[in-house]
Amino acid sequence: MADEDFLAEQFRRYRPRLRAVAYRMLGSLSESDDALQEAWLRASAAASEDIRNYDAWLITIVARVCLNMLRARTQRKEDSLEIHIPDPVVCAEDETNPETLALTADSVGLAMMIVLDTLAPAERFAFVLHDMFAVPFEEIAELLEKTPAATRQLASRARRRVEGKAPVPDPDLAKQRAAVEAFFAAARNGDFQALVAVLHPDVVLRADGGLLRAGQTAKLTGAETVASQATLARSLQPFARPVLVNGAPGVFAIRDGKPISLMAFTVVDGKVASIEVILDPERLAVVAESLGLA
Structure with missing residues (x-):
């Protein structure tokens, strides 16, 4: 087992990025925090001295937890005509908190988050990990228990839906x-x-x-x-x-x-x-x- 203090230090170091992954997956700040708590329990139980890239390893754990949460959410979801607006990340215009900045990076606005909510769990999983966090398709495929080709198709289908429905804001x-x-x-x-x-x-x-x-x-x-x-x-x-x-x-x-x-x-x-x-x-x-x- 890896030293727990060292592992905790790595988790704190990458926490802003890990929470950004969870937020884009779940669209809920409270559920994102729940996902990180579960990911920490899994990481502390599974860590070993052989880990070379803690960032990638921890993202994988958080992603697995979020996928399970998305699938559970889909199973209990009832048809509804109501519009759900995901949790907003709100801050002052001069915000400097690194965790908040990580959540709001890359112009993932509420309009985009609303479209992400319409994707099937596997589509959202593949799109978020690959297009937003540059995780290779081979690694995503292993997590989804699919072939890399099938995983690329999931991300491509999600990308078409996002590009067609989520407006891209002006950069200025x-x-x-x-x-x-x-x-x-x-x-x-x-x-x-x-x-x-x-x-x-x-x-x-x-x-x-x-x-x-x-x-x-x-x-x-x-x-x-x-x-x-x-x-x-x-x-x-x-x-x-x-x-x-x-x-x-x-x-x-x-x-x-x-x-x-x-x-x-x-x-x-x-x-x-x-x-x-x-x-x-x-x-x-x-x-x-x-x-x-x-």
């Missing part, structure tokens, strides 16, 4: 923020045409409990349809503060010490291509705590 964060500010300015002024102009023609707005009645979800598509709901943005603006949500511009609204909304934006070619809105009080409380506002 300042330009993204400018589009978001233009959206709020148009909403504040009640300028419908300016709102339509800053929205992508195929913009999608998703809300987790809110545009209909409390506890319901909503999905709106199209610039004019989304612009017609700008009352929400106008009413929240006096209480909103800029934040980063999964590395992209967002606003967190808090009134009289009570969090009331989180809005995340994906900006493509200078236009808002997707808006994710979280209104659930319990989830907002978690965000407020992460920002030190609870």
